[in-house]
Amino acid sequence: MTQKYRITLLPGDGIGPEIMSVTVEVLKVIGKQCDIQFEFSEALMGGAAIDATGEPLPADTLEMCRNSDAVLLAAIGGYKWDNLPRHQRPETGLLALRSGLGLFANLRPATILPQLVDASTLKPEVVAGVDIMVVRELTGGIYFGKPKGVFATETGEQRGVNTMAYTSAEIDRIGRVAFETARKRRGKLCSVDKANVLEVSQLWRDRIILLSSEYPDVELSHLYVDNAAMQLVRAPKQFDTIVTGNLFGDILSDAAAMLTGSIGMLPSASLGASGPGVFEPVHGSAPDIAGQDKANPLAQALSAAMMLKYGLNELAAAEKIEQAVMQVLDGGYRTGDIMSDFSGTLGMKMLGCRAMGEALIGVLENSNND
Numbered sequence: 071m072t073q074k075y076r077i078t079l080l081p082g083d084g085i086g087p088e089i090m091s092v093t094v095e096v097l098k099v100i101g102k103q104c105d106i107q108f109e110f111s112e113a114l115m116g117g118a119a120i121d122a123t124g125e126p127l128p129a130d131t132l133e134m135c136r137n138s139d140a141v142l143l144a145a146i147g148g149y150k151w152d153n154l155p156r157h158q159r160p161e162t163g164l165l166a167l168r169s170g171l172g173l174f175a176n177l178r179p180a181t182i183l184p185q186l187v188d189a190s191t192l193k194p195e196v197v198a199g200v201d202i203m204v205v206r207e208l209t210g211g212i213y214f215g216k217p218k219g220v221f222a223t224e225t226g227e228q229r230g231v232n233t234m235a236y237t238s239a240e241i242d243r244i245g246r247v248a249f250e251t252a253r254k255r256r257g258k259l260c261s262v263d264k265a266n267v268l269e270v271s272q273l274w275r276d277r278i279i280l281l282s283s284e285y286p287d288v289e290l291s292h293l294y295v296d297n298a299a300m301q302l303v304r305a306p307k308q309f310d311t312i313v314t315g316n317l318f319g320d321i322l323s324d325a326a327a328m329l330t331g332s333i334g335m336l337p338s339a340s341l342g343a344s345g346p347g348v349f350e351p352v353h354g355s356a357p358d359i360a361g362q363d364k365a366n367p368l369a370q371a372l373s374a375a376m377m378l379k380y381g382l383n384e385l386a387a388a389e390k391i392e393q394a395v396m397q398v399l400d401g402g403y404r405t406g407d408i409m410s411d412f413s414g415t416l417g418m419k420m421l422g423c424r425a426m427g428e429a430l431i432g433v434l435e436n437s438n439n440d
């Protein structure tokens with residue numbers, strides 16, 4: 071029976087519309103091959119929404135997202151909107167989308183593809199084979215804890231305050247996502263905290279240990295965040311899945327991403343307890359190359375693969391996209407951002423965004439004829 075899914079598309083700004091249009095074409099081919107019917111609806115978000123409505127996340131857009139099975143976001147923002155007041159900034163729309171959909175879990179893979187090992191700034195022998203998933207708590211911790219603000223003290227000084235707080239329920243729900251994710255991968259979970267100093271981290275560690283009895287098949291370990299940062303650059307291959315709070319996750323997921331050295335290749339997923347997840351590339355709207363057909367569409371295509379895997383449970387369809395990406399890279403096709411200094415001499419061929427999309431579709435169609 072044909073599966074039907076309603077997908078809200080948020081192309082956003084800058085290179086967003088270019089990479090989104092490639093990905094929609096890829097999904098149409100996947101749909102035909104896997105007997106899936108995607109019903110796409112496009113909505114405004116970010117700078118494009120500010121220009122049209124004055125708000126970065128119009129109520130209509132949030133409503134459309136809530137009524138869909140998954141949300142595919144490209145990127146938002148750009149120089150034009152950088153100096154607007156905070157409530158009108160594109161990023162404010164992103165935070166509103168996350169809280170409006172209750173997205174508390176952020177999944178950020180950092181995978182070194184063998185074809186792109188040279189793109190990393192670390193030695194090939196350190197990064198070859200790295201395949202890490204960082205599961206970051208997204209709606210709690212120090213970014214949201216109260217009290218927060220800058221207050222006057224009795225001595226007339228100012229005092230800036232943020233509060234790192236987690237309830238046991240918040241830790242349990244992100245912990246469950248992490249254990250389930252580790253189960254779908256290599257069955258190893260490392261929980262990162264600062265339990266030697268912070269009470270909130272001690273609770274974090276206690277709850278994760280309690281939860282682990284429900285997942286006897288997952289091997290659990292713990293690291294303090296400072297050691298985790300060191301280990302990520304020293305010996306990243308030791309990690310499979312990492313779970314951590316909002317602040318530590320923000321920093322460690324960027325560090326893990328940079329092991330790959332290629333921002334145009336990195337997808338992400340943000341999930342809630344139920345309802346649609348949001349799937350988007352890690353990179354921004356790249357205003358410096360927008361409209362020039364230079365953007366790498368692969369992070370967006372891989373975000374669609376995450377949507378299929380973690381949002382819609384269409385594992386075979388997700389795998390098709392992942393395999394197609396591997397094959398275009400094997401075929402020597404590169405966008406500008408992933409051409410290394412030696413790529414030309416090694417016979418790599420530089421493509422624009424549209425041509426990279428055509429290469430992906432060519433591979434998908436060929437693989438279906440095999």
Ligand code: NAD
Nearest residue numbers: 145146147148149334353354355356357358359365366407
């Ligand atoms: P950026 O990720 O947009 O760009 C950084 C560099 O990487 C640029 O040189 C860009 O050309 C390149 N790059 C990024 N994605 C690429 C791709 N797919 N293909 C080829 N090259 C790519 O980060 P930035 O320049 O700091 O930010 C630009 C705008 O994007 C800002 O307004 C920022 O607020 C916004 N932003 C949005 C998101 C999001 O939508 N989630 C995330 C980060 C930044």
